[in-house]
Amino acid sequence: MRTPIAFFLVLSGILFSVGTAGVLLRRNALVIFMSVELQLNAVNLALVAFARMHGDLRGQVLAFFSMIVAAAEVVVGLAIIVSVYRRRLSVDVDDASELRG
Amino acid sequence: MPLDNVVFWVFGPVAVASAVGMLFMRNAVHAALFLIVNFMCLAVMYLLLDAPFLFAVQIIVYAGAIMVLFLFVIMLLGVDRHEDLRERLRGQRIMGLALAAGAALEIGLAVRAGIGFGRHVPPSTLSGTAETLAKPLFTTYFFPFEVTSILLIVAAIAAMVLAQRKARAVTEAEARALNAERATGAQEMAP
Numbered sequence: 001m002r003t004p005i006a007f008f009l010v011l012s013g014i015l016f017s018v019g020t021a022g023v024l025l026r027r028n029a030l031v032i033f034m035s036v037e038l039q040l041n042a043v044n045l046a047l048v049a050f051a052r053m054h055g056d057l058r059g060q061v062l063a064f065f066s067m068i069v070a071a072a073e074v075v076v077g078l079a080i081i082v083s084v085y086r087r088r089l090s091v092d093v094d095d096a097s098e099l100r101g
Numbered sequence: 102m103p104l105d106n107v108v109f110w111v112f113g114p115v116a117v118a119s120a121v122g123m124l125f126m127r128n129a130v131h132a133a134l135f136l137i138v139n140f141m142c143l144a145v146m147y148l149l150l151d152a153p154f155l156f157a158v159q160i161i162v163y164a165g166a167i168m169v170l171f172l173f174v175i176m177l178l179g180v181d182r183h184e185d186l187r188e189r190l191r192g193q194r195i196m197g198l199a200l201a202a203g204a205a206l207e208i209g210l211a212v213r214a215g216i217g218f219g220r221h222v223p224p225s226t227l228s229g230t231a232e233t234l235a236k237p238l239f240t241t242y243f244f245p246f247e248v249t250s251i252l253l254i255v256a257a258i259a260a261m262v263l264a265q266r267k268a269r270a271v272t273e274a275e276a277r278a279l280n281a282e283r284a285t286g287a288q289e290m291a292p
Contacts, residue, residue, distance in 0.1 A: 003109045003149060006218045011113050011146070013208030015139070017201045018120040024197030030129050030175055034136050037167065038120055041143050044155075052150045052227070053216070060152050060229040061237050067155075067162055068249045072256035074167050078174045079263035085178050086266070 008049040016042035029081050029091045033074075040070050105149055116142035129175045133168060140164040152229040 015038060022035025044063045051059025081091060088095055116139050123135040144159040212218070227233070238246055 002103065002105045004218065006212050006216055007109060007113070008146060008150065009212045009216075010209060010218075011116065013205055013212065014117055015120050015143075016208065017205035018117070018124055020204055021197060021201035022124050024200060025124070025194060028129055030171065030178075031123075031132050034123065034132055034171065037163075038123070038136065038139065041140065041163070045143055045146055048147055048150045048152050048155060048229075051152070051229075055226040057227055057229060057233060057237060060155055060234060061242055063152075063155055064158065064234065064238070065242075065245065065249060067158055069252065071162055071167060072249075072252050074170060075256045075260045076263070078170060079260040082174060082177065082264045091178055 005049050005053045009046055012042045012045040012049065015039075015045070027092050027094055029084070029093050029096075032093060033077055033081065037070065037074070040066065108145065108149060112142045112145045116146070130172065133171050133175060136171075137164050137168050140168070151227060154229050154231045154234050 019035045019037075019039035019042060022038065023032050026032050026035065044066055047059045047063040047066070051057060051063070084096055085091055090096075119135045119138040119142065123132045123139065126132040126135060140159060140163045144156045144164070147153075147156040147159055
């Protein structure tokens with residue numbers, strides 16, 4: 001007997017919640033960004049688990065695409081964090097409270 | 102206990118523990134290292150779910166490329182800065198924790214109502230190797246696949262534009278001063 005799918009889904013839910021807590025509680029922009037990555041990974045795990053449950057490979061294809069988009073998103077997000085740091089000398093999200101540059 | 106369950110119960114708790122560790126680490130480098138452990142555990146989960154190709158991609162792309170990028174930026178911005186832990190919004194910490202716990206509870210209930218714990222152990226009919234994944238990727242999903250390549254190029258250019266330091270044009274007076282400095286330096290060097 002193999003591991004039930006529900007276990008993977010619950011693990012994915014726990015990791016997603018921890019990522020949510022990280023986004024809400026931390027104030028270092030880099031750690032917030034890492035928490036967002038954790039959330040993305042949790043959703044990927046759920047996608048792969050559902051692909052296995054339904055015996056359908058398309059879930060894995062979608063997870064693959066989501067990894068590619070996440071890579072592009074990380075590149076742009078980190079560049080934005082670096083340019084905000086150059087301007088304000090801070091990575092604290094509370095310091096970047098104006099839309100003005 | 103079958104081997105699958107053993108692997109799950111070894112790597113599942115490690116994944117949760119490393120995620121919680123990332124949440125509570127004050128130093129950004131430690132948080133990044135915990136996140137790498139978490140990504141490795143998720144890669145093992147993909148292996149359990151018959152997705153060996155995603156297992157490799159997870160390690161190469163996430164634990165490799167993305168986390169190296171994170172560590173690079175942390176080093177660039179200075180590792181020794183510590184987060185100010187005083188909360189400026191009143192009650193945000195409690196509300197944030199409550200919201201996260203609520204999300205976990207809700208997902209648990211949804212799983213229980215949807216497919217139920219312990220049931221649904223389908224016989225493995227698929228395996229996501231590079232070969233089987235390549236077939237839909239290069240036939241049905243060929244257009245989105247090509248679009249992602251454009252997305253990656255745009256992202257790379259955007260990163261360069263956003264992060265570049267503006268090169269300051271050298272004024273004429275500065276150039277003259279620089280040249281004079283060079284000239285006196287050359288004279289001193291001469292015997």
